[in-house]
Amino acid sequence: MGYKMDLRELLEKVAKDVDKFIYENLVGTPKHLYDAALHIIRAGGKRVRPTILVASGLALGGEYARLIPYASAVELVHTFTLIHDDIMDNDDFRRGVETVHRKWGVPVAITAGDLLFSKAFEVPTSSELSNNVHDHLSSLRAVNILSRAASIVAEGQALDMMFEEKQMVTESEYLDMVYRKTAALIEASSAMGAVLAGASEEDVERMKRYGRNIGIAFQIKDDILGIYGDPEVTGKPVYSDLREGKKTLLLIRAMERGSVELRKRLQQVLGNRNASTKDFEEVAKMIEDLGIRRETELEAYKLAEEAISELNSLKGVKRPEYIYALKELATFIVSREK
Amino acid sequence: MGYKMDLRELLEKVAKDVDKFIYENLVGTPKHLYDAALHIIRAGGKRVRPTILVASGLALGGEYARLIPYASAVELVHTFTLIHDDIMDNDDFRRGVETVHRKWGVPVAITAGDLLFSKAFEVPTSSELSNNVHDHLSSLRAVNILSRAASIVAEGQALDMMFEEKQMVTESEYLDMVYRKTAALIEASSAMGAVLAGASEEDVERMKRYGRNIGIAFQIKDDILGIYGDPEVTGKPVYSDLREGKKTLLLIRAMERGSVELRKRLQQVLGNRNASTKDFEEVAKMIEDLGIRRETELEAYKLAEEAISELNSLKGVKRPEYIYALKELATFIVSREK
Numbered sequence: 165m166g167y168k169m170d171l172r173e174l175l176e177k178v179a180k181d182v183d184k185f186i187y188e189n190l191v192g193t194p195k196h197l198y199d200a201a202l203h204i205i206r207a208g209g210k211r212v213r214p215t216i217l218v219a220s221g222l223a224l225g226g227e228y229a230r231l232i233p234y235a236s237a238v239e240l241v242h243t244f245t246l247i248h249d250d251i252m253d254n255d256d257f258r259r260g261v262e263t264v265h266r267k268w269g270v271p272v273a274i275t276a277g278d279l280l281f282s283k284a285f286e287v288p289t290s291s292e293l294s295n296n297v298h299d300h301l302s303s304l305r306a307v308n309i310l311s312r313a314a315s316i317v318a319e320g321q322a323l324d325m326m327f328e329e330k331q332m333v334t335e336s337e338y339l340d341m342v343y344r345k346t347a348a349l350i351e352a353s354s355a356m357g358a359v360l361a362g363a364s365e366e367d368v369e370r371m372k373r374y375g376r377n378i379g380i381a382f383q384i385k386d387d388i389l390g391i392y393g394d395p396e397v398t399g400k401p402v403y404s405d406l407r408e409g410k411k412t413l414l415l416i417r418a419m420e421r422g423s424v425e426l427r428k429r430l431q432q433v434l435g436n437r438n439a440s441t442k443d444f445e446e447v448a449k450m451i452e453d454l455g456i457r458r459e460t461e462l463e464a465y466k467l468a469e470e471a472i473s474e475l476n477s478l479k480g481v482k483r484p485e486y487i488y489a490l491k492e493l494a495t496f497i498v499s500r501e502k
Numbered sequence: 503m504g505y506k507m508d509l510r511e512l513l514e515k516v517a518k519d520v521d522k523f524i525y526e527n528l529v530g531t532p533k534h535l536y537d538a539a540l541h542i543i544r545a546g547g548k549r550v551r552p553t554i555l556v557a558s559g560l561a562l563g564g565e566y567a568r569l570i571p572y573a574s575a576v577e578l579v580h581t582f583t584l585i586h587d588d589i590m591d592n593d594d595f596r597r598g599v600e601t602v603h604r605k606w607g608v609p610v611a612i613t614a615g616d617l618l619f620s621k622a623f624e625v626p627t628s629s630e631l632s633n634n635v636h637d638h639l640s641s642l643r644a645v646n647i648l649s650r651a652a653s654i655v656a657e658g659q660a661l662d663m664m665f666e667e668k669q670m671v672t673e674s675e676y677l678d679m680v681y682r683k684t685a686a687l688i689e690a691s692s693a694m695g696a697v698l699a700g701a702s703e704e705d706v707e708r709m710k711r712y713g714r715n716i717g718i719a720f721q722i723k724d725d726i727l728g729i730y731g732d733p734e735v736t737g738k739p740v741y742s743d744l745r746e747g748k749k750t751l752l753l754i755r756a757m758e759r760g761s762v763e764l765r766k767r768l769q770q771v772l773g774n775r776n777a778s779t780k781d782f783e784e785v786a787k788m789i790e791d792l793g794i795r796r797e798t799e800l801e802a803y804k805l806a807e808e809a810i811s812e813l814n815s816l817k818g819v820k821r822p823e824y825i826y827a828l829k830e831l832a833t834f835i836v837s838r839e840k
Binding site: 192193194196197244245248251252270271272274275276277278279281282283284285286289290292293300301303304305307308310311312314315317318319321322323325326 | 530531532534535582583586589590608609610612613614615616617619620621622623624627628630631638639641642643645646648649650652653655656657659660661663664
């Protein structure tokens with residue numbers, strides 16, 4: 165393997181091995197509960213978080229076979245949050261299939277999420293104990309990082325629900341929510357990889373900041389695509405975020421800094437089912453004219469750059485080809501069109 | 503301290519220290535999420551599971567301060583299952599207070615349960631890591647036992663919901679569900695205590711069987727009290743299990759072995775809102791006349807005796823006064839009137 169590791173190849177390999185590990189370990193009765201728990205995993209997904217964990221771990225000298233159970237655990241936690249979020253948001257579809265509560269009902273969906281959550285801790289610890297891994301301290305630290313992230317995600321979910329009811333959300337409140345709901349689990353993924361590789365405290369912190377920065381950049385880019393993305397590319401309905409009146413970073417900025425006229429237009433149009441595509445186009449243009457689109461895009465790029473500079477300052481890199489892949493990922497996150 | 507340890511005194515001490523630990527460690531924002539998560543804990547409860555963990559651990563030479571974080575974790579998992587169960591059963595009250603979803607709504611209740619679940623793993627691992635505990639293997643094993651139990655509880659919950667829809671449930675299906683939904687977490691409590699005390703594999707297994715037996719005995723006794731308990735003592739409405747048509751062990755036996763007449767009466771009366779107290783009295787008497795009450799009571803006693811004989815066969819007892827308390831608990835569970 166050379167200096168470069170193709171990101172797409174790595175994503176595919178990790179996805180294959182993580183899925184295999186999950187399917188082998190999530191077996192039990194009653195069958196419908198396990199079917200419900202695995203439904204969203206079977207429906208696809210890129211396994212970005214597991215890949216971040218694996219690449220972070222391999223880059224710092226970790227062992228592939230030991231990383232896979234924890235990479236799977238991160239995906240199980242992520243999927244559990246999706247199942248419970250879909251219940252709360254009353255969403256009908258996810259990854260092109262019916263949501264779990266729509267297919268099996270709310271009680272089974274709650275329980276299926278709970279099962280994935282417990283399996284996220286059961287499966288990697290069982291694997292460690294039966295494979296005679298001797299470094300129990302790093303296992304315990306990985307469990308601690310993952311459970312801490314899951315607590316922060318729950319806080320983020322609660323904040324997100326609060327904000328839906330709130331008239332005004334400030335930029336810093338919003339970014340704090342994004343950190344908790346989205347970035348915390350990505351930060352945990354890169355940190356767990358480093359810890360399981362036996363990295364120094366400083367390198368663990370650097371990997372953690374890498375994950376946090378790309379996690380926040382990811383959500384900001386999502387907010388931009390929610391208004392300016394090409395519906396044919398993103399697969400989402402045109403102006404869906406504006407239509408739903410979602411308080412994205414761009415919207416918060418527009419409400420804070422826009423003219424009286426823009427703010428009035430926004431209040432008329434946001435979340436208004438009768439507003440036309442032309443109305444949304446107009447509002448999107450006004451936000452762009454304020455420089456908010458450009459400025460927000462630059463911020464996402466800056467976060468990706470900061471993430472990359474964290475990688476550049478790592479001291480204990482053993483396999484630089486995986487650092488290359490992590491850099492590619494940071495760049496991909498902010499340049500993607502969907 | 504002599505050979506005897508008063509069970510009530512121990513329950514009170516553990517409850518005080520576990521509650522203190524939980525309140526100190528479950529602090530965060532948004533405040534309403536933490537209030538919702540702590541609501542059922544604040545409403546009371548005897549902390550039976552934490553006490554089992556602590557007594558099992560102390561009996562086998564464990565250290566009190568190290569056991570408390572895991573004892574708290576078991577209570578957090580237990581409470582999380584109560585919050586989610588109340589949503590699924592649409593119950594309005596628990597421990598004399600409004601249920602979490604009734605007070606804060608379903609989305610907050612789901613998230614509050616999720617938060618307790620993640621804290622159950624975060625809090626003891628953080629405590630170990632910051633207190634410089636060196637026996638990381640036993641910590642990892644405790645995490646593994648707790649997460650495995652939580653998976654089994656989720657399976658038990660799914661089975662319980664399935665049985666509500668099912669016409670016929672066999673005795674062995676029912677007992678398997680009871681093991682998963684109720685006994686698995688009690689079994690985990692005694693096993694975790696033993697593991698954290700550094701007990702031998704054989705003693706861990708014995709403690710595990712102790713917990714499993716009293717866990718099943720507990721539910722069987724509950725089923726008996728659900729029909730023959732004194733409403734003034736239990737605090738539950740008279741014949742509530744019959745009124746709700748709950749498939750308890752006694753009911754399953756009556757349906758399996760009763761006369762054609764009894765089975766017909768049961769089908770008329772069970773879960774029938776128009777049935778009178780006299781109807782239920784009659785049915786309860788018919789079940790008793792078949793010998794089912796007596797036989798089921800004897801079985802609960804036999805399970806408690808088996809649990810006690812597991813304790814008697816322990817090899818590594820360091821502090822017998824805690825074995826005494828565990829025996830008292832086994833006896834209490836099957837002789838209680840509420």
